[in-house]
Amino acid sequence: MLEATSSALRDPEEPSDGPVLPTLRFLTCGSVDDGKSTLIGRLLYEQSLIYDDQLAALERDSRKHGTDGDNIDFALLVDGLEAEREQGITIDVAYRYVSTPRRSFIIADTPGHEQYTRNMATGASSADLAVLLVDARKGLLTQTCRHAAIVSLTGIRHVVLAINKIDLTGYDQAGFAKIVADFEAFAAPLGFASLTAIPISARHGVNISERSEKTPWYHGPALLEHLETIDVERDNSTQPFRFPVQWVNRPDLDFRGYSGTVASGTVRPGDEVVVAKSGRTSRVARIVTYDGDRDSASAGDAVTLTLDDELDIARGDVLCDPKDRPEVSDQFAAHLVWMSDDKLLPGRSYLLKLGTRTVPVTITELKHRLDPSTLGERPGKSLSLNEVGFCTLAATTPCAFDPYKTNHTTGAFILIDRITNATAAAGMIAFGLRRATNIHRQGLNVAKLDRARIKHQKPAVLWFTGLSGSGKSTIANLVESRLYAHGAHTVLLDGDNVRHGLNKDLGFTDVDRVENIRRVGEVAKLMTDAGLVVLCSFISPFRAERRLVRELLDEGEFIEIFVDTPLEECIARDPKGLYKKAIAGEIENFTGISQAYEPPESPELVVSRNSETAEQAAARIVKLLIEKGFVDHIDELGDDWSI
């Protein structure tokens, strides 16, 4: 029913016998040497989408690198990178564009070699359908099953099982039927919405564009015919409204809009929307575009929304339907496809990018690994490149999300290695953890900055870190006195004092030390919510703990002050006699003696007790707070503030 025409780019207006369906994004996958690149090259050739000069280059390359004698090797057309032409394997994802009168296609050609599974997952993440190739002579291989499993995991619901090289089995119907039966048995638990098996020969063009008389026993559609007519659209426009804010659009003081792409659902002016994380609500005022205001926007539309009320909304917030909200939680369970050469380390901090939001996250536990060929559960302590696992994750701040199953845009994330910046994993959220998930945060009418404003200050945490006896508490006390004299509202949390009350159940083991700082961090955060300037004086020897507190707070609120007094001097002073005991071995895990102190890498301020007195240091800290606008500038006090 389809004929290749002589024109290279055919007119999409040309009449055809069916409706023009939306662009189909599909990927080709399957084991190495099953003929994926050849299939795509053949499709382009039969659709006359290869230009004369490209064909000439192809013939030249076929003689040089080809694997098919003097015949054209179609795989060379697709295997773009030099190394691939030389090694004869595809090592990366290649994108190809095919248009027929009925439909436009974007094809991701993904590698079959085992070590490149991450690229296969990459191609799958943006596809609606997968063409899974099988060599008719070999039947199902481990790779075939693994790829089918990844296809299922990434939420692709439509699969074409293209049983290739059917010419090499003498067009054997029974062999074809056996592979189909094997695959159906294997794939039954994967839950595909459609599965179509087609016998093909990519090299000889059997059942590619047209049904071939070589397989009279086959009564289904040719491959292209099937791809042109299959309807894969999930109707995202009827899902609950989700709008991840990508960029705050402020051309001038009169206009404040939120630019982004509708992830799901439909929105109209007048609709009520809620900011998922803060719980604040407003109504959509306008849907602004360059081509004029619109009366609705649906899934996939890139627009700018304005609201009736001035809310505190930033990039990373998600605007949603108040009657059908996403989950909001800082802990959730997800599948991870590991993509980095460095193994997954539970407990290590990564960056999580979910929608337009990027937050630090820790993988708290690897529940199990997945058998790559069956998706069955296997025990494991870590994940290596190309392995798939089911994990729990804890973010430093709550995020809005939906399960990946119901929403691919608000349920997918990547993990980024904080040292190398490599993309370490692809993640798909299964569900939120802990009861926090469905307790939607109460929107508060009075915000932190409102509370701080009546005190003419901005909330901040001054975190004094340094060895025992370095002078942290002395300086913190002086700073608080000076701030008090300034009329600033402060509170001081001191390591020793906190351990007499809030943390009296904690000892000095590593676990307890981390919990000690976590609680102090949470208390400091509540105090900043009250609008206060909080002074914290803790040895806090580890960078990770201090970073934990920094990340609990808003950008710029955490001011790390390193009291840099040499160990010898601290030992010499020994105000509480602790060094003496530690050196005598009477105290275990004593910082500086039997436990390392990790100095801050980029503190906001360093106090060097070699070159300044405690009073001078305190004056410098107060000056910094005034400069940064945390407390009001009061000139009349002058420089002589001795109390």
Add this chain to the structure above:
Amino acid sequence: MILSVSPHLRRLEAESIFILREVVAEFERPVMLYSIGKDSSVMLHLALKAFYPSKPPFPLLHVDTTWKFREMIAFRDEAAERAGMELLVHVNEDGLRRGISPVASGSNVHTQVMKTEGLRQALERWRFDAAFGGARRDEEKSRAKERIFSHRSASHAWDPRNQRPELWRLFNTRIRPGESMRVFPLSNWTELDVWDYIAAEGIPVVPLYFSKERPVVERDGALIMVDDDRLPLRPGEEPRMEKIRFRTLGCYPLTGAIRSQAETLPEMIAEMRASTTSEREGRLIDHDESGSMEKKKREGYF
């Protein structure tokens, strides 16, 4: 000619707008490489849409080899003016001093010095951390495998073996100081998509794309337009007037014209649909050997 925009083009448009906004939200000093051709025209138009009612919050940058057609330079200045955006122009002055030109040095050296090195100088001069380019994956085989967000080392090199996987629309934009990102919002567009969109949205393009009588000489099988007197004529060469147009625009002695009667956009699109050669055929720089684009990209070419 204003046509309605098809769902296919709307989807491509929305995807490109998402990419443009993502860069502006995540990078400190973005810039848009503006090379005056049809792809740049579409990319600029998409930028106006992405940030409306704000102006695109980045400048345009043209790396001028000094061998662009005169009509291109005039169009460039008008386009920046129309968009209300700042236009930065950078010329590799060192290359000029060394007398590098496509005529004297050949296409390879000229491209390496005036385009690749010039681009690197410009990115360093203004310390840009992200640069938009109008490249499409359907142009050339190695581009088909390049990411939308293409990471470059501090020396601007592309490492095709170590590209970050791109999943969903979750672009990893993290870079270290000194490194940069090249970003291609038109990655998934085809040549025909670009022209269909230009027609549907009424986007201005350089008149050289449309056929007109122009002075040409035929050289090594290509039609070269004599744009000014810097092109030395070989013995026996006599410029003659022919109805020609360009399918792709580069430096004038390196870009071959095609004989054509297509004076309007609809005529031109119709002619292109019937074409049996690819657009880069007219680009003499790609012909040296297959794989030449990949080599150039590894060295920092767009």
